[in-house]
Amino acid sequence: MPHEVDMTRALILSLRDWHAGQSKSHPIRRVLLLVGQFTGVEPDLLRSAFARQKLDTAFLREAELVIRESPFVAHCRGCNQDYQPDIGLRYACPTCGAAMDEIRSGRELKIERVEWADDDVTG
């Protein structure tokens, strides 16, 4: 069982909590999610898990999940430069060979924005 299924469950639970705390009860039309390449999350698996699980809810039933991927970028302090490691293959700095010691982006996993079905954008 891919962990995207559990992750989607957690995502839907936090959206439900958020939705319950709002003053209006319209359904949600779109959820924008930021997913870093270094989280190991497969956007396609996340999308298909969401498409199935949203049917069990009323407020998300018509919602679309839009995923924005953030690239995996590391920073070498020795060379003072950013570089993109090859996930699973090479994490060291391509210039000096130093081990990766700083990650600039790629670990994000968060809801960027939620849009209501009535065109009112929030978040």
Ligand SMILES: [Zn+2]
């Ligand atoms: Zn370097």
